Amino acid sequence: MARRGARRAARGDPVHRRGDGIRPTPDREGLLLQRDPRGSCGGRCSAGLQGRTCLAKIHSGFFRLSEDLDFSIPTAPDSTRGDRSRAIAPVETIVATLTERIPGLEMLVPLEGHNASTQYNATLGYRSLLASRTEPIAIEIGLRKPTLTPPERAQVNTVLLHWVQGDALLETFPVRCLTYAEAMAEKLRAALSRHEVAIRDFFDIDHAVRVAGFDVGGAELVRILRAKLAVPGTGAVNVSPERLDDLRHQLDAQLRPVLRPREFDLFDVNRAFRIVRGVAEGLG
Structure with a gap:
């Protein structure tokens, strides 16, 4: 071999x-x-x-x-x-x-x-x-x-x-x-308002916070995110328990195949959802 x-x-x-x-x-x-x-x-x-x-x-x-x-x-x-x-x-x-x-x-x-x-x-x-x-x-x-x-x-x-x-x-x-701030704002917009929730959005956000120390409460990020959520046609913010259930069902089929085993094991969907829900609460 x-x-x-x-x-x-x-x-x-x-x-x-x-x-x-x-x-x-x-x-x-x-x-x-x-x-x-x-x-x-x-x-x-x-x-x-x-x-x-x-x-x-x-x-x-x-x-x-x-x-x-x-x-x-x-x-x-x-x-x-x-x-x-x-x-x-x-x-x-x-x-x-x-x-x-x-x-x-x-x-x-x-x-x-x-x-x-x-x-x-x-x-x-x-x-x-x-x-x-x-x-x-x-x-x-x-x-x-x-x-x-x-x-x-x-x-x-x-x-x-x-x-x-x-x-x-x-x-x-x-x-x-895109700048890091705008790319992350796009990712958060998708996690908050995408019609069909995607586990990859939550993994990317969790990775940025956990590994890179990204501040999801930063003033510039919040300003950009508010503007993106206000764009006509953007879905409503959704951090419901049903959305979290949908994410759990995507773990093995959609996330595991694209990650190394260690990275998959370190990911906590509940933690990622709490991060996104915290952002939603901070938006008011």
Whole structure:
């Protein structure tokens, strides 16, 4: 097995460290970003990383796997469909040519708009030497709302390790993204008001508080969160016991597969829910 792993490394196929408890597939999104760090915008658009991609790969250190890349383009509340179509045009060109510029990628689902051009989705495929199937990389670009803090450029991270040497395989590089405060405000907004509650939101919040010492009561965060909850179409704040029950039912099916065993064992859904409920109470 060791010799087979060495041959994989010699062929350049990156893998996670053995024993991490995660299915041994490449860090697909990190690989895509590393191979095209500036091509993802090239200065021609204002798309930036957001959501769990922004938190996991930039602000909080890489702690949870995902199969997608979340971007947003700042959009005025009164923007028209034509405004959004013009804003996405440079991105459409970039996504359409990714498979030409990055070896090993294939286009599974071309980029297309949904919900009156407020969301665009595409799916790329990456065939790893470690698996006999094509693994997906989902790309989502939202054009729904403005950003409330100036975007920043920050270093992206990856857990991709060299099979033989054991050190990081990919160089880090800066990407455009939401600030930590706004990314966390987005995560809290989702935890508080998402129609279908998602355990990943609560894990990300708990990790930020427990490991990174993030202050969910900070004045800037509360200001941004209030503004996001006031956006038309946002669901009502919900921290009911029924919501907690729904979260408990998601633990094994939706959270365990994307975490290392130790990280899963350290997570306490009741503690995470108390954090979010405390934020709701602080909002008044």
